[in-house]
Amino acid sequence: MALCEAIPASAQKKLPGEMDKCDPYMTAQGGYGYLVENGPKAAVWWAEGIYKVMKDTPVAKRKGREVKLSTARHEYESFIVVINPKEDLKGISVKVDGFGVADGNSDKDITATVRKVEYVTTYYTNDSYGWPGDWPDPLPLYNEPQDAPKGQNTSFWITFYTPANQTPGTYKGSVTLSDADGWNVKIPVSLKVRDITLPDVPTLHSGFGFRFDHVIAYENLKTQEQKEEAFHNYLEMYHDYRISPSYAPFYLTPAKFSYEGVDWNGGNFDPGTKTEGRYSYVVTDGAYDKNVSARATEQFIPVSSDNKYRVIFDSRTEGPATSTLRVDCYDSGKNLLPYRSHYIHFKAVSEWKSDTLSIDRLPKEAAYASIRLYGANAIIGGETTGKTWYDNVRFVNLTTGENLLPQGNFEPDSTRFKVNIDWSDFEKTAAKYYGETPWFTGFTFDIPVLHNACGFPFGTAEHEIIFKDCVQQIEAEFDKLNLLDKAYIYWVDEPFPDAYPMIRATNTLIKKYAPRLRPFIAEQFPWVMTHTNDPQVDIIDVTDIFCVSWNCLDDHDKIARVHSMPGKEVWTYLCTATRAPFFTNFIDHDGIDMRMWIWATRTLDLKGILIWRNNYWTALAATENGDFKSVWDEPGSFISGEVGAKNYEMDQKIWGNGDGMLFYHNNRKPGIDTETPYTGKPVPCIRLEVLRDGIEDYEYLHQLEERIPSMSAADAKKARNLLTLPRSVFQDDDATHDEKYYIKDPQYLLQRREQIARLLEKWQ
Numbered sequence: 001m002a003l004c005e006a007i008p009a010s011a012q013k014k015l016p017g018e019m020d021k022c023d024p025y026m027t028a029q030g031g032y033g034y035l036v037e038n039g040p041k042a043a044v045w046w047a048e049g050i051y052k053v054m055k056d057t058p059v060a061k062r063k064g065r066e067v068k069l070s071t072a073r074h075e076y077e078s079f080i081v082v083i084n085p086k087e088d089l090k091g092i093s094v095k096v097d098g099f100g101v102a103d104g105n106s107d108k109d110i111t112a113t114v115r116k117v118e119y120v121t122t123y124y125t126n127d128s129y130g131w132p133g134d135w136p137d138p139l140p141l142y143n144e145p146q147d148a149p150k151g152q153n154t155s156f157w158i159t160f161y162t163p164a165n166q167t168p169g170t171y172k173g174s175v176t177l178s179d180a181d182g183w184n185v186k187i188p189v190s191l192k193v194r195d196i197t198l199p200d201v202p203t204l205h206s207g208f209g210f211r212f213d214h215v216i217a218y219e220n221l222k223t224q225e226q227k228e229e230a231f232h233n234y235l236e237m238y239h240d241y242r243i244s245p246s247y248a249p250f251y252l253t254p255a256k257f258s259y260e261g262v263d264w265n266g267g268n269f270d271p272g273t274k275t276e277g278r279y280s281y282v283v284t285d286g287a288y289d290k291n292v293s294a295r296a297t298e299q300f301i302p303v304s305s306d307n308k309y310r311v312i313f314d315s316r317t318e319g320p321a322t323s324t325l326r327v328d329c330y331d332s333g334k335n336l337l338p339y340r341s342h343y344i345h346f347k348a349v350s351e352w353k354s355d356t357l358s359i360d361r362l363p364k365e366a367a368y369a370s371i372r373l374y375g376a377n378a379i380i381g382g383e384t385t386g387k388t389w390y391d392n393v394r395f396v397n398l399t400t401g402e403n404l405l406p407q408g409n410f411e412p413d414s415t416r417f418k419v420n421i422d423w424s425d426f427e428k429t430a431a432k433y434y435g436e437t438p439w440f441t442g443f444t445f446d447i448p449v450l451h452n453a454c455g456f457p458f459g460t461a462e463h464e465i466i467f468k469d470c471v472q473q474i475e476a477e478f479d480k481l482n483l484l485d486k487a488y489i490y491w492v493d494e495p496f497p498d499a500y501p502m503i504r505a506t507n508t509l510i511k512k513y514a515p516r517l518r519p520f521i522a523e524q525f526p527w528v529m530t531h532t533n534d535p536q537v538d539i540i541d542v543t544d545i546f547c548v549s550w551n552c553l554d555d556h557d558k559i560a561r562v563h564s565m566p567g568k569e570v571w572t573y574l575c576t577a578t579r580a581p582f583f584t585n586f587i588d589h590d591g592i593d594m595r596m597w598i599w600a601t602r603t604l605d606l607k608g609i610l611i612w613r614n615n616y617w618t619a620l621a622a623t624e625n626g627d628f629k630s631v632w633d634e635p636g637s638f639i640s641g642e643v644g645a646k647n648y649e650m651d652q653k654i655w656g657n658g659d660g661m662l663f664y665h666n667n668r669k670p671g672i673d674t675e676t677p678y679t680g681k682p683v684p685c686i687r688l689e690v691l692r693d694g695i696e697d698y699e700y701l702h703q704l705e706e707r708i709p710s711m712s713a714a715d716a717k718k719a720r721n722l723l724t725l726p727r728s729v730f731q732d733d734d735a736t737h738d739e740k741y742y743i744k745d746p747q748y749l750l751q752r753r754e755q756i757a758r759l760l761e762k763w764q
Helices: 007-014 212-218 224-240 424-434 461-480 495-514 556-563 593-603 686-708 713-724 746-762
Strands: 034-038 042-050 067-072 074-083 088-101 109-117 119-123 133-136 146-148 152-161 169-178 184-197 205-208 256-260 266-271 278-286 293-296 310-317 321-330 342-348 355-358 369-376 387-399 418-422 485-492 518-522 544-547 569-574 608-611 637-638 654-658
Touching: 034 184, 042 067, 042 184, 067 074, 067 713, 067 746, 074 169, 074 424, 074 686, 088 109, 088 152, 088 184, 119 205, 133 569, 152 184, 184 746, 205 569, 212 224, 278 293, 278 495, 310 321, 310 342, 321 355, 321 387, 342 355, 355 569, 369 424, 418 461, 461 495, 461 746, 485 495, 495 518, 556 569, 569 593, 593 608, 593 686, 593 746, 713 746
Parallel strands: 067 184, 205 608, 485 518, 518 544, 544 569, 569 608
Antiparallel strands: 034 042, 042 074, 074 152, 088 146, 088 169, 109 152, 119 133, 169 184, 256 418, 266 278, 278 387, 293 369, 310 355, 310 387, 321 342, 321 369, 637 654
16 A cells, blocks of 8 residues: 555645644544444444544544554554443443454563543643543553443453564454443453663653643652552552653652852852852842741851850842841750840941841850851731842950951852762662663753852852862762763753853863763754854854753754764654644644654654653642642643632643643542542543553654665665655644644555564564
8 A cells, every 4th residue: 555545635735724623533544443243232432542532523434443553562552442322321331352362472561451441521621733622641550340421432442562582473352331231342452562672761852841740749758658559659650651751760869969168058059149258149139938047067166154245247128228237046956945046136228338246145044156147127927028248247256356257258168069979779770760771751950050169159269169079079979970971960941142152161061071961952043043153153063962841943044063073962842832733742633743743753853752741740829729630620731829720711821732741640639638649640641642542653763764775776775765754744834934734644554664663674
């Protein structure tokens, strides 16, 4: 069969433009699926695992009693079984049998997972393409009989996993549907296992955001054991779906950083505003519910009630304001003596001025004192905000005349600086998930002293000294653990153009002291600022991974330029900005979208994919239960804190139905059920299943390219044609060069995949 014969003429006509609305019914193709039986109690049909079966999708017309599938080894392959009852059916059970013998060879390792297709209601549209209604998306495990109401589809998503050592051949089995009253339908299933094996670690790199703190809150995880169990179950789910949890692998076992030789914490050393020397110290309080303060690292100053003391200091603010300096007293055990503090609420202006706090009497129990510098006026509740600079802070023993706070001049001795990193817990996790057989392709790592090192801002000599010590230790550790090709430094997200000089400066510093660490940038603007002749903003030479929002991927020459440089990669990501006519990650868009994303990724020779979050469940101000929004009841992603759940005037307030959310929480009443711990694996969705199929297709394409040199001329030509999607299926806009238009019929990709599989088997 020629490739384009898989495309119905009606679908080809729609490709260069846009459909008015998403059509999950595939009306342009005459429907989809295969009829098994249309009996007096129910119609039963099946379809490949790439469709979104709506509650009212018409029963398939084309007959196909036997489910026929093919798979590689170490691959997942799914199909959907649909029941459309003519009367209410109670207690539907689903049983998968067989698959123990392939062409006379006994193998019993193929496993089947059955999930119930559930529906969520969307109440608004992401764009002009989607529409409100009940959409299939969550796929909870089927673990008990289910009812099937009359007149609407009840669907089950069945997935086979074939181990890497499975004997090739055709395996036979069945799926039996039955109800409590004796109704029974047996569907034969044929699974062809090809002599192709997919790798343990995906070729396609990925980074999918994961916030485990949201899991802790939603799933009521209170003990360390509960957290560890749930955390591993989530990572196992990421592994099963062949994606990497970019922000999460070391959440429970981070590297621990500590610093020596820096005398103050809580504020910043400021080289630009001072009375003398190199620095003053600025404390910023931007919170109306806190009293932000700073104190010396060696905070306990020996004192005696026999002496009098005086604090003398210089200060200024951004304008007329009141701020606070306080002296706390402690006993010999360094326990705070309540109600025995001394403080001064001083008036400050934009000019430097001096103030004095006299302490004529200390409590007799006092053995130590500590000085606290506030950013604003310290009052109950912290209702004020502000910024206060301090310099020449002295704590003088009036009996001896000695200044007991020599570090109050804020002049550091950089020879004392030292970064300590405890890698012990980190290394255990690295061995578990990135050891001999890694689970994931990579992870992002935060450099804690990136732009501020212990209060020293970027650009100061002290910052660079601490930064150098830190990143060189990180690079050495990653080298020891063989993680240099997996870790990347994702420190900036979707910057505005004026941020690029700072991005260049930061990445240059990383490359100066740790050249094997890989800076990463996610960009939503067109690549104007990334690829320019201005040396101040062109970051291509100091950045290793460029991840571009698909709707901004407008210049293939720029992709080629990046890939022409050793070690550099271009990824893409989907988010709210990628809307119709582009493929998207939205619930109320085409079933093919996530798989087409991966085929398009391979067509453009891109190396990785990213989605900003997989469990963006909360919506802050959009809920009645604090931070809890059940995505089972409201699958829309709201801009946190900016919109109420009943406000559907959404253009700038709603990110999209399912955007940032590929897993559903197990606790279906978050904020109400606050006691039951849910430690199991999360509930995946149809979009995630289709995405995994695309990632596995990418492996087919990768292996095909590798085998071309050994093929005959005719087959090599055929293989090269199969590696990239033709313009009749996937094309850009001639005016904008955006990759907008793509076929909506899944049968094209399925048949193309079969052609690739046949070539792979032929040229082992």
